[in-house]
Amino acid sequence: MKKCSKFLLALTLSFGFMAQSYAASSDQGSRPQGGPPAFSSIDSDGDGEISFAEFSAKEIPHGDHQTVFDDIDSNGDGIITESEFSSHKPPRPQN
Ligand SMILES: [Ca+2]
Ligand SMILES: [Ca+2]
Numbered sequence: 684m685k686k687c688s689k690f691l692l693a694l695t696l697s698f699g700f701m702a703q704s705y706a707a708s709s710d711q712g713s714r715p716q717g718g719p720p721a722f723s724s725i726d727s728d729g730d731g732e733i734s735f736a737e738f739s740a741k742e743i744p745h746g747d748h749q750t751v752f753d754d755i756d757s758n759g760d761g762i763i764t765e766s767e768f769s770s771h772k773p774p775r776p777q778n
Pocket of ligand 1: 729
């Protein structure tokens with residue numbers, strides 16, 4: 684019984700430590716592989732649309748800019764609107 688509670692304590696402590704270091708590493712402003720960037724962070728001139736030039740100024744995690752841009756630009760007019768941007772779902776694992 685004593686052994687068991689010691690083990691649980693160690694487990695709790697290490698889990699707490701992991702959670703803490705995770706929180707610390709994700710609190711540095713730059714997200715290594717977090718979610719997609721905000722629309723406004725890509726729309727650098729703030730006109731409510733993302734041109735390819737604005738889009739290509741941003742780093743993307745994978746793929747090339749043209750492919751990803753075309754993928755988001757669902758009506759193919761060369762401009763990403765906020766609704767196109769928000770309705771685009773990047774493929775990512777859901778647990
Ligand atoms: Ca713009
Ligand atoms: Ca469009």
